[in-house]
Amino acid sequence: xxxxxxxxxxxxxxxxxxxxxxxxxxxxxxxxxxxxxxxxxxxxxxxxxxxxxxxxxxxxxxxxxxxxxxxxxxxxxxxxxxxxxxxxxxxxxxxxxxxxxxxxxxxxxx
Amino acid sequence: xxxxxxxxxxxxxxxxxxxxxxxxxxxxxxxxxxxxxxxxxxxxxxxxxxxxxxxxxxxxxxxxxxxxxxxxxxxxxxxxxxxxxxxxxxxxxxxxxxxxxxxxxxxxxx
Numbered sequence: 001x002x003x004x005x006x007x008x009x010x011x012x013x014x015x016x017x018x019x020x021x022x023x024x025x026x027x028x029x030x031x032x033x034x035x036x037x038x039x040x041x042x043x044x045x046x047x048x049x050x051x052x053x054x055x056x057x058x059x060x061x062x063x064x065x066x067x068x069x070x071x072x073x074x075x076x077x078x079x080x081x082x083x084x085x086x087x088x089x090x091x092x093x094x095x096x097x098x099x100x101x102x103x104x105x106x107x108x109x110x
Numbered sequence: 111x112x113x114x115x116x117x118x119x120x121x122x123x124x125x126x127x128x129x130x131x132x133x134x135x136x137x138x139x140x141x142x143x144x145x146x147x148x149x150x151x152x153x154x155x156x157x158x159x160x161x162x163x164x165x166x167x168x169x170x171x172x173x174x175x176x177x178x179x180x181x182x183x184x185x186x187x188x189x190x191x192x193x194x195x196x197x198x199x200x201x202x203x204x205x206x207x208x209x210x211x212x213x214x215x216x217x218x219x220x
Contacts, residue, residue: 008126008128008131012122012125015118016120016121021195025199027206028206030206074206075203079196079200083193083196085125086189086196090193092135092138093184093185093188096137096139096184097185
């Protein structure tokens with residue numbers, strides 16, 4: 001399988017936390033400031049900044065300063081590599097299960 | 111979006127490491143012992159056991175003792191929830207980008 005390793009490491013790690021997935025879902029409905037996000041998750045600004053930084057490092061969120069406020073927006077990554085990896089994994093798993101099924105069927109007949 | 115949070119936390123964390131994704135790909139071609147996997151990744155048995163344990167806790171690998179050897183096999187989880195989450199996220203992102211595009215087009219016209 002093709003390895004997009006560093007990218008996949010970073011993105012899957014970014015996605016492995018419920019709050020961060022929630023932030024992505026929230027940003028899907030519109031841009032938000034870090035303080036909006038902190039308030040929504042009843043979290044300190046510092047705590048939310050850490051989550052946003054992880055999402056930013058993974059390319060899932062971009063931020064820009066507007067006056068004194070830091071606005072967050074989705075993108076630029078679209079999880080294409082992650083989708084491809086998981087899809088390829090699932091095809092491989094199905095093929096493996098089919099082979100096991102055939103083996104068991106042959107064993108039963110034999 | 112539906113939250114399968116604990117499951118998704120555990121699986122995405124399990125997938126966020128290159129060696130563990132490699133182990134899953136290797137097991138897609140057939141079962142293997144922990145020492146086979148350790149040799150393949152030039153890793154100590156202890157190091158590989160930790161990776162396998164994380165994959166096992168995420169439901170991505172099952173292990174069984176055959177004599178003195180611990181054999182690893184894929185399953186039972188098929189990454190269905192992970193696929194669903196990412197697909198839903200991508201649809202949301204596309205919709206968001208479409209709305210931004212329309213907004214920019216209107217701004218340009220206006």
